[in-house]
Amino acid sequence: MGVSIVIPIKVNSIDEIYIDFINYIIDFSSNVLTKDVEIIIANGSSKNIYIFANEHLKHLKNVIHFIPHRSIRTGDNDKLNGIYSALMYTKHDNILLVDDHYRVSSETLADILKYYEKYDCFKFMPKLHQYPHSALIDTCGMFIVNVLDSRKQYCGHLAFKKSLYSEWGFINRDSLFDEFAMEKHLRKKGSRVGFIKDIALEAKQEIPFKKFLEQRVRYAYENIATPYRFTFFAMILPLLILLSLIDTNYGLNFAFFLTSWTFVISIVGQFIYGKQITPWYTSLYSPIWFWFYPFTTWIAIYKYLTGGIMFGGNNIRRAG
Numbered sequence: 421m422g423v424s425i426v427i428p429i430k431v432n433s434i435d436e437i438y439i440d441f442i443n444y445i446i447d448f449s450s451n452v453l454t455k456d457v458e459i460i461i462a463n464g465s466s467k468n469i470y471i472f473a474n475e476h477l478k479h480l481k482n483v484i485h486f487i488p489h490r491s492i493r494t495g496d497n498d499k500l501n502g503i504y505s506a507l508m509y510t511k512h513d514n515i516l517l518v519d520d521h522y523r524v525s526s527e528t529l530a531d532i533l534k535y536y537e538k539y540d541c542f543k544f545m546p547k548l549h550q551y552p553h554s555a556l557i558d559t560c561g562m563f564i565v566n567v568l569d570s571r572k573q574y575c576g577h578l579a580f581k582k583s584l585y586s587e588w589g590f591i592n593r594d595s596l597f598d599e600f601a602m603e604k605h606l607r608k609k610g611s612r613v614g615f616i617k618d619i620a621l622e623a624k625q626e627i628p629f630k631k632f633l634e635q636r637v638r639y640a641y642e643n644i645a646t647p648y649r650f651t652f653f654a655m656i657l658p659l660l661i662l663l664s665l666i667d668t669n670y671g672l673n674f675a676f677f678l679t680s681w682t683f684v685i686s687i688v689g690q691f692i693y694g695k696q697i698t699p700w701y702t703s704l705y706s707p708i709w710f711w712f713y714p715f716t717t718w719i720a721i722y723k724y725l726t727g728g729i730m731f732g733g734n735n736i737r738r739a740g
Contacts (some may be wrong), residue, residue: 421533422456424510424582428502429520430464430732434472437626442476444523449480451526460509461485462502464493464732484509495593498732503598504590513583517599519576522623523549531619532579540611541580541603543572547620547697553705554632555625559698560706561639563689564682569646572615574599576623584611596731597642597740604740620697640716641729645740654721656714682710
């Protein structure tokens, strides 16, 4: 059973992370050379950055590395433009879409192949090489969403059947929350959608603090695609202010309840989804994950009313 790995990438500079990605592709392509695996990299970076990577990748027999043509890059989300372009190059029906921070091993890839027979679309938890503070905060969010939302958390990857998009068409490429929109499209058609608890995809998370803060706003903006979640976070700050005006203790008790609730849900999620792959203390970071949202949600509302949010060099208004 063959699989095409699709990796959309767009970077602003040649840094250590970009070089690490190139080295990973070289090693990984060698490990799967004798298997029915191909790697399709849609590089939306500038021409000079593309050329730098291509000098290292052009000799690899199972790697296709290309710049999506400008005639296809018509969607507001250039990552989706890259995915759409990459699917034109794939020869397999089984697709594993991953962001450029994933470092999937050949062993893990072999383990997931059987699930293409059971599901039309599925995803996993990521397993990080290291857990800096930013990663611990994000991982708590994954635990909480996995417990509270039957669709589970979207983590920068998606496994699916290419033929379904060939049959039903590709999604609107103006959507910010790309994996959500892609899976939603298949769910509407009655596809078999799953979440695999027994496998985690290897990944790295090395981001500067500025990007971490930008992600808080972007993730809050993506919540517009899930109206109940978005409304819940939007109501917290007004309720907290109102209760505090009535009685300071009311506001404090409300904040304590939300914090405790978040912590408990995260512990449950960690026990179910991350007991073997995350540090034992991960859930201690859950209040930090939670208390960004009451504030960033209102920033997201402002961004929506003023035209959208910047992602990948384009301003995007549509959430999902």
